[in-house]
Amino acid sequence: xxxxxxxxxxxxxxxxxxxxxxxxxxxxxxxxxxxxxxxxxxxxxxxxxxxxxxxxxxxxxxxxxxxxxxxxxxxxxxxxxxxxxxxxxxxxxxxxxxxxxxxxxxxxxxxxxxxxxxxxxxxxxxxxxxxxxxxxxxxxxxxxxxxxxxxxxxxxxxxxxxxxxxxxxxxxxxxxxxxxxxxxxxxxxxxxxxxxxxxxxxxxxxxxxxxxxxxxxxxxxxxxxxxxxxxxxxxxxxxxxxxxxxxxxxxxxxxxxxxxxxxxxxxxxxxxxxxxxxxxxxxxxxxxxxxxxxxxxxxxxxxxxxxxxxxxxxxxxxxxxxxxxxxxxxxxxxxxxxxxxxxxxxxxxxxxxxxxxxxxxxxxxxxxxxxxxxxxxxxxxxxxxxxxxxxxxxxxxxxxxxxxxxxxxxxxxxxxxxxxxxxxxxxxx
Amino acid sequence: xxxxxxxxxxxxxxxxxxxxxxxxxxxxxxxxxxxxxxxxxxxxxxxxxxxxxxxxxxxxxxxxxxxxxxxxxxxxxxxxxxxxxxxxxxxxxxxxxxxxxxxxxxxxxxxxxxxxxxxxxxxxxxxxxxxxxxxxxxxxxxxxxxxxxxxxxxxxxxxxxxxxxxxxxxxxxxxxxxxxxxxxxxxxxxxxxxxxxxxxxxxxxxxxxxxxxxxxxxxxxxxxxxxxxxxxxxxxxxxxxxxxxxxxxxxxxxxxxxxxxxxxxxxxxxxxxxxxxxxxxxxxxxxxxxxxxxxxxxxxxxxxxxxxxxxxxxxxxxxxxxxxxxxxxxxxxxxxxxxxxxxxxxxxxxxxxxxxxxxxxxxxxxxxxxxxxxxxxxxxxxxxxxxxxxxxxxxxxxxxxxxxxxxxxxxxxxxxxxxxxxxxxxxxx
Numbered sequence: 001x002x003x004x005x006x007x008x009x010x011x012x013x014x015x016x017x018x019x020x021x022x023x024x025x026x027x028x029x030x031x032x033x034x035x036x037x038x039x040x041x042x043x044x045x046x047x048x049x050x051x052x053x054x055x056x057x058x059x060x061x062x063x064x065x066x067x068x069x070x071x072x073x074x075x076x077x078x079x080x081x082x083x084x085x086x087x088x089x090x091x092x093x094x095x096x097x098x099x100x101x102x103x104x105x106x107x108x109x110x111x112x113x114x115x116x117x118x119x120x121x122x123x124x125x126x127x128x129x130x131x132x133x134x135x136x137x138x139x140x141x142x143x144x145x146x147x148x149x150x151x152x153x154x155x156x157x158x159x160x161x162x163x164x165x166x167x168x169x170x171x172x173x174x175x176x177x178x179x180x181x182x183x184x185x186x187x188x189x190x191x192x193x194x195x196x197x198x199x200x201x202x203x204x205x206x207x208x209x210x211x212x213x214x215x216x217x218x219x220x221x222x223x224x225x226x227x228x229x230x231x232x233x234x235x236x237x238x239x240x241x242x243x244x245x246x247x248x249x250x251x252x253x254x255x256x257x258x259x260x261x262x263x264x265x266x267x268x269x270x271x272x273x274x275x276x277x278x279x280x281x282x283x284x285x286x287x288x289x290x291x292x293x294x295x296x297x298x299x300x301x302x303x304x305x306x307x308x309x310x311x312x313x314x315x316x317x318x319x320x321x322x323x324x325x326x327x328x329x330x331x332x333x334x335x336x337x338x339x340x341x342x343x344x345x346x347x348x349x350x351x352x353x354x355x356x357x358x359x360x361x362x363x364x365x366x367x368x369x370x371x372x373x374x375x376x377x378x379x380x381x382x383x384x385x386x387x388x389x390x391x392x393x394x395x396x397x398x399x400x401x402x403x404x405x406x407x408x409x410x411x412x413x414x415x416x417x418x419x420x421x422x423x424x425x426x427x428x429x
Numbered sequence: 430x431x432x433x434x435x436x437x438x439x440x441x442x443x444x445x446x447x448x449x450x451x452x453x454x455x456x457x458x459x460x461x462x463x464x465x466x467x468x469x470x471x472x473x474x475x476x477x478x479x480x481x482x483x484x485x486x487x488x489x490x491x492x493x494x495x496x497x498x499x500x501x502x503x504x505x506x507x508x509x510x511x512x513x514x515x516x517x518x519x520x521x522x523x524x525x526x527x528x529x530x531x532x533x534x535x536x537x538x539x540x541x542x543x544x545x546x547x548x549x550x551x552x553x554x555x556x557x558x559x560x561x562x563x564x565x566x567x568x569x570x571x572x573x574x575x576x577x578x579x580x581x582x583x584x585x586x587x588x589x590x591x592x593x594x595x596x597x598x599x600x601x602x603x604x605x606x607x608x609x610x611x612x613x614x615x616x617x618x619x620x621x622x623x624x625x626x627x628x629x630x631x632x633x634x635x636x637x638x639x640x641x642x643x644x645x646x647x648x649x650x651x652x653x654x655x656x657x658x659x660x661x662x663x664x665x666x667x668x669x670x671x672x673x674x675x676x677x678x679x680x681x682x683x684x685x686x687x688x689x690x691x692x693x694x695x696x697x698x699x700x701x702x703x704x705x706x707x708x709x710x711x712x713x714x715x716x717x718x719x720x721x722x723x724x725x726x727x728x729x730x731x732x733x734x735x736x737x738x739x740x741x742x743x744x745x746x747x748x749x750x751x752x753x754x755x756x757x758x759x760x761x762x763x764x765x766x767x768x769x770x771x772x773x774x775x776x777x778x779x780x781x782x783x784x785x786x787x788x789x790x791x792x793x794x795x796x797x798x799x800x801x802x803x804x805x806x807x808x809x810x811x812x813x814x815x816x817x818x819x820x821x822x823x824x825x826x827x828x829x830x831x832x833x834x835x836x837x838x839x840x841x842x843x844x845x846x847x848x849x850x851x852x853x854x855x856x857x858x
Binding site: 012013014015016017018019020022023024025026027030035036037038039040041042043045048190191194195211212213214220222274276278279280281282283284285287288289291292293294297298299300301302303304305307308311312341342343354355356357358386388389390391393418419 | 470543732
């Protein structure tokens with residue numbers, strides 16, 4: 001069932017606050033089959049608020065209103081409802097009891113600002129707020145159910161759980177939940193994936209809706225159905241997808257490459273070490289972001305300078321002299337040195353030119369040698385991603401983790417990430 | 430001047446994506462005197478998009494449209510503009526050149542999905558996109574200037590800077606820019622800072638408007654005036670602020686702690702090394718995110734396991750045995766070891782319990798020992814931030830860099846970060 005969302009607050013208009021409430025509302029209501037189809041945000045301007053409520057109420061059977069329930073003069077929701085409906089504001093006994101109880105618990109008397117929160121339109125029902133002083137408001141306006149919620153995120157979260165969802169379900173008992181399957185891919189863009197599905201899965205059923213969420217470094221692919229009866233159809237679609245792009249699918253839901261690699265290392269009882277030059281600690285950070293990383297990761301080396309490559313990792317200075325730090329022999333020696341120093345049995349090493357400075361004709365900005373594998377089984381490959389320093393570090397960190405993921409799954413083949421023309425190492429280094 | 434914002438994308442409606450774009454747009458346009466007064470968000474639904482454009486165009490002289498410029502079938506902006514204006518979609522030569530050049534740089538041929546992005550309404554002008562394949566669109570509809578921007582944040586950021594603002598300024602030369610001074614603070618929350626200003630700067634002039642943008646790890650404080658004549662008044666306010674919270678002000682505009690520390694190290698011709706346990710490479714990553722880091726940073730150690738603390742950094746195993754890895758003697762020995770291994774003369778070392786597991790009664794989750802300083806001059810301090818793993822790593826990384834910043838500026842005093850009660854190390858470790 002489609003519903004609307006009206007957010008109010010000057011801080012949302014100026015950009016001083018990033019609105020995370022609407023995502024929270026949308027996600028918690030979608031589970032029960034209520035989809036936010038239309039979202040309007042305005043400042044603390046009562047005329048605009050009333051006009052938008054009037055417009056949205058003509059289009060949707062329910063509106064969630066967020067913000068404007070607080071005690072200050074710029075909290076206008078109750079007054080706006082009164083002007084919209086023509087109902088006078090009256091002291092609501094339930095709201096009064098809530099405010100008094102809330103103040104009592106804090107050992108303070110209710111002041112005028114608190115008491116302002118007890119004045120609601122005459123026909124309003126109270127939505128319980130287990131956290132804050134403001135009660136929520138439920139009110140029928142013409143054919144539309146208005147549900148007013150507080151802007152403070154923990155209060156909103158609590159109220160969604162205890163009172164908003166049940167009010168919606170009471171009002172609309174026929175709404176039915178949606179079933180979404182979320183897959184995560186690395187190394188493939190949205191447009192390539194869409195093209196592949198169009199070309200290679202020509203009989204895609206209309207019941208399974210495909211959606212994308214472009215992210216860096218992972219792309220999310222969603223398979224959505226509206227009816228449980230189509231679950232097996234969705235499973236078929238997923239199986240078909242896995243046949244054509246399965247090796248690019250790294251996980252599902254909120255999986256990260258760090259978490260996936262850690263899980264594989266744990267399963268195989270392996271220890272990882274890292275020797276990072278151009279990624280400067282980002283791979284280690286992606287790994288240690290995950291709780292439990294310490295079970296498979298003991299040591300990482302950020303070997304930015306040649307001196308540390310030689311002194312700590314034991315890379316032969318003559319190799320660096322002869323081939324340069326960004327080269328196959330050096331990245332391999334970095335990997336071997338890290339394995340030796342750490343007593344790990346799995347390794348990633350990277351050496352590249354993140355830029356914007358430091359590029360040469362031979363090794364332009366964006367060039368990076370990656371080494372990955374295990375003791376006595378180190379693979380190497382040259383990549384080239386001239387995409388800006390931050391994006392380069394992000395992509396290379398993810399790509400190195402993905403190569404290790406594939407290695408742990410038994411493959412040392414280098415996929416055609418992002419459908420690029422392959423570089424010929426000879427011609428570039 | 431008041432303008433409207435229309436955001437499109439199913440991912441914004443489902444809550445899969447938290448909308449940070451509208452804050453970016455509002456903040457960058459406000460500086461030039463364009464205020465977002467009305468924001469509407471809808472899914473990839475062409476009828477809704479057209480209806481909203483029509484409504485907003487009757488109310489505002491300009492609309493920024495964000496999202497829907499990509500190559501996939503759910504990117505509908507261009508088609509919506511065509512249906513709204515009645516203009517056919519034609520191949521735009523500038524857009525075609527851009528897409529071809531973009532694909533060429535990546536060594537891939539332009540596919541049908543890419544070429545879809547070159548079909549624009551006949552009278553559309555192209556807004557340059559220096560980052561992605563999609564061009565922006567500027568189009569006059571009745572009395573309203575429509576400016577279409579991409580949903581991918583780095584592309585949006587680049588386009589705001591190079592083409593959107595100039596298009597608005599061309600269209601509305603009378604909008605008056607605001608003069609905003611942005612200061613960055615570390616270690617102080619918004620409400621504390623607001624209280625300090627209220628208490629200690631009682632004669633604050635109304636011409637200088639104070640604004641905040643809460644960020645992690647830095648808080649932004651904005652001093653805004655509307656008239657150049659008030660510049661000296663703003664300077665006075667800044668001087669007053671610096672008297673009361675000056676040591677918490679780390680920089681301005683887009684400064685990061687990594688960049689600030691690198692600049693200080695460069696000025697003092699010093700070399701930094703890092704020994705990270707619980708931050709797991711995040712400090713190194715913050716440093717190497719900055720171009721030019723290699724001039725002051727050669728080696729970092731992610732010493733997650735006790736073995737590597739001993740084998741690589743040379744921490745006496747007996748110290749770890751006696752005091753535990755999260756202790757003052759060990760973090761100091763880690764710092765000394767890193768200095769020795771790297772031949773650097775400046776160091777940060779951290780050892781703590783990021784959680785959620787691994788805490789003990791003695792060293793609860795959120796405890797962290799930080800060591801910082803130079804050869805023979807290492808300072809140590811115990812902090813406690815039980816704030817969740819990701820936030821803990823972010824705060825501790827920033828705090829360690831801030832302590833080094835203060836050290837490089839001549840102070841080894843530990844400030845009262847976030848106005849917390851000081852921990853007594855004896856009672857906690």
